[in-house]
Amino acid sequence: MKDTELRLEADAVLARLVADPTGEARLRDDQWRAIEALVVDRRRALVVQRTGWGKSAVYFVATALLRAAGEGPTVIVSPLLALMRNQVAAAEEAGIRARTINSSNTEEWEAIQSEIAEGTVDVLLVSPERLNNPDFRDQVLPALTAATGLLVVDEAHCISDWGHDFRPDYRRLRTMLAELPAGVPVLATTATANARVTADVAEQLGTGSPADGSAAGHGTEALVLRGPLERESLSLGVLRLPDAAHRMAWLSDHLDKLPGSGIVYTLTVAAAEEVTAFLRAQGHTVAAYTGKSENAERQAAEADLLANRVKALVATSALGMGFDKPDLGFVVHLGSPSSPIAYYQQVGRAGRGVKHAEVLLLPGREDEAIWRYFASLAFPSEDQVRRTLDVLGAADRPLSVPALEPQVELRRSRLETMLKVLDVDGAVRRVRGGWTVTGQPWKYDSERYAWVARQREAEQHAMREYSTATDCRMEFLRRQLDDEDAAPCGRCDNCAGPRFTDEVSPATLEAARGELARPGVEVEPRKMWPTGLPTIGVELKGRIPAGEQAATGRALGRLSDIGWGNRLRPLLTPQATDAPVPDDVVAAVVDVLADWAKAPGCWGTGAPDAPTRPVGVVTVDSRTRPRLVRSLGEHISQIGRMPLLGTVTYAEDVPSAPVARSNGAQRLRALHGALTLPPSVSDAVAEAGGPVFLVDDFTDTGWTLAVAARLLVRAGAQRVLPLVLAVQG
Known part of the structure; x- marks a missing residue:
């Protein structure tokens, strides 16, 4: 087929893909260059183009042309289920038969493999995790690799640990690339890669270096297409507000004024849940979307946003890549991401098919504490490895x-x-x-690991600069992505003036303050011992006997909350001075106790079968905040008019250094035999003969509370009710 005929056929496929009834849709010149390199020259290509440019059109059109020429199916390595669902739907529009293998459809794998063998599948979307599943890697991947007509690596920046969204499973692609038959084209695509990440991706995938155009590894030069990252539909802005209550109130007051439907990003799951609950209480139709959401809930939320049945999804970065809604009208961030590249990627969800979309950042004072927490999860030390x-x-x-x-x-x-x-x-x-x-x-x-850590610090500094910048915000982001064509956009709040004021209605602000000030979250007890404890000398396994478990406890808040988290973090940071519990925190604890007593099946309900009222308070010995924990126990004792029975302590032969908060099994090994109940406390608990409060500063793995509760139950406590200031997470 001549190139002109092939181009006409490619445009026809595009028209079907975008559902253009006129058939007048045309590929951009760079889209055609990429398709031609793949289909005609069978080359490897790296496409770095802005969100909305049409990267998926390149691989779907190339797939249709290659399949028409008798080639095998296209294999697309895609990182998110949301992305896969969108791509399967898009492929069907163009008459391309697409299937997916991922963790949510294991029951379909066998049938899909049979369809591939029969040649009835045009596109197979595979999650990167599948590449290192032993059964898939050893039984499915070799035959699939041999039959592949085109390999596509979507969101290819995930392959680079220099980037913001590194996923180790992507690195397995090197093995698949090495085993591809000669002449099989490869396409890598991403919208969020600066020059350093682009070079690393090119090296990892054998697509050559953008700087020198080196060979692709199959005897022919790779094609690298890196375009400008301007997003002409986006109007960027930053609005600095006094506190979390003002930010939530502002969002409630202005949500309906934002164009169309959109996404409200938060930095943590807890914040997403808080904001969703508040907005719903204010009458807004919104849904939460987080990494903890069930798959069915996520699919329903995506469908509701696509159909404009909700004004917004309140989401964490779980909705970062791949969600495709061309008419998405706004993206608001309640809290600043730690990377300008991540920020550009997330705001790029908006304005893909509309002329104007609002993008607004509302930074918070808790942002940097959250950045530090995630930074602490970097690659482990050499000793641990x-x-x-x-x-x-x-x-x-x-x-x-x-x-x-x-x-x-x-x-x-x-x-x-x-x-x-x-x-x-x-x-x-x-x-x-x-x-x-x-x-x-x-x-x-x-x-390398130190360099990556320094890169993260530089990105955080850049986000601080972005939030306070007085020059063009889009130009700033484009320069962070090494876009040589970066120039003032003329639309952002610094170029064209602010489009929003910081005004909030007194009633909404009061409601937001009330929501954030409402204390109390449940603390679920540990019910199973960690796996493998006998191998490290702890003879515990299986289910913790019901009679030795703690009851469901309470905490004042989560450290990741945008409400009480902001108040509690300064008290519980390692640098904090150990001091008695502040009065406002004590008052909030009183509210928690009052609400707790009213909970169904609790001691304050007055029901005939309600548990006995707590008869005493026991504290947990603290190596770092003894005054804080002791004073908290004393206040609860006074508030509840019950005796302070004593403290669960550490055995005398246990080193005085704090027990490391590592994984559950290691934490439990350190605590087992270390925590002890002095005879005087054991006698007091037995004599009290009823439920007791167990008081600590905060809980992380939950094992300190579990071990202490077991000791108290064995000493004669009827129930153990944990009460802590904060839950980690």
Whole structure:
């Protein structure tokens, strides 16, 4: 087929893809250049273009042309379920048969594999996690790689740990790329990559360097298309408000004035839930979308926003990549992301198919504390990595993550991420049943990890600059992404003047303050011992007997809350001075106790079968804040007119250093045998003969409360009711 005929056919596919009944849709010149490189020249290409440019059109049109030429199916590695759902729907519009293999449709995998073998699938979307699933990697991937007609790596910046959204599973693509038959084209796409990330992605994927146009690895030069990142529909602005209550009140007062429907981003799950509850109470139709939402809830929320049945989704970064709603009219951030690249990626969801969209940042004073928390989850220290490798090396069988977790001082999520990095580096391998060491030499790349940490700090500094900038905001973001064409946009609040005032109605502000000031969150008790405790010398396993569990407790708030979290963080930071509980916090604790007593099935309900009223207070010994915890216990004792029975202490032979807050199993090993109930306290609890409050400053893993509760129950407490100032998270 001649190039002119191929171009006409490509435009026809595009018209079907965008549902253009006139058939007049035309590919942009750079879109056609990429398609031509893939279909005609069978090259590798890296496309770095702004959100809304039409990167998905490139791979769907290329797929249709390659399939018409008799080539195998396109494999798209895509990071998010939302992105997959959008892409499957888009493919169907163009008559392209698309299927997906991911964690939410395991029951369909066998049928999909049969369809691929029969040649009835044009596009297979695969989550990056699948690439290192032993069964998929060993049984499905080799045949799929051999049959692939086009490999697409979507959101390719995830392959680079220099970038803001690194995902170790993406690094497995190097193996697949190395095993692709000669001449199979490869397309990598992203909208959020500066020059450093772009170069790293090009190197990882064998698509050459944008600077030198080096070869793609199959004997032909790669094509790199990097376009300007201007978003002509977006009007950027920053509005600095006094506190979280003002921000929530402002959003409620102005939400209906924002164009169309949109997204309200928060930095934490707790904040998303708080804001959603408040906006609903104010009469707004909104839904929450977080990493903790069930898959069905997420799908329903996406569908409601796409159909404009809700004014906004209140979302965390779980809705960051891939959600495609062309007429999205606004993006508001309640709290600043830590990276300008991440921020550009998130605001890029708006204004893709409309002429004007509002983008507004409402920074908060809690932002930097949240940045520091997430920064603390960086790649583990060399000692922790070496310990993990030693444990795996000494094992006589593969170890699952739950089996490995008790033997290393890492929480499960960090352990899993570390293992994936080590897998890519060749030090470990995931097999059926768990992980094993490979025996290959491995070097801790401290220089690289330190550089990445410095990069994160530089990004945080850039976001501080963005929020206070007096020059063009879009130009600022484009320069952060190394866009050589960056220029003043003429639309942002610094170019064209502010479009919003900081005014909020007194009634809404009062309601917001009331919402944020409302104290009290439940503290769920631990019900199962961590897996693998016997392997580290702790003979506990299975379910904690119901009679030895703590009851559901209460906390004043979460440290990640935008309400009480802001008040509690200064009290509980490691640098805080140990002092008695402030009066306002005591008053809030009184409110928590009053609400708690009214809860169904509680002691204050007056029901015939209600539990006995608490008869005493026991505190937990604190190595860092003894005055704070002691005074909290004393206040509760006075408020409830019940005796302070004593303190759960640490055994005398236990080192005085604080117990490390690592994963649950390690935390429990450190506490088991360390926490003890002095005889005088045990006697007092037995003599009191009823439920007791167990008081501590805050809870993280929950194991201190669980171990202390077990001691108190065994001493004769009828129930143990944990009460803490804060919950971590």
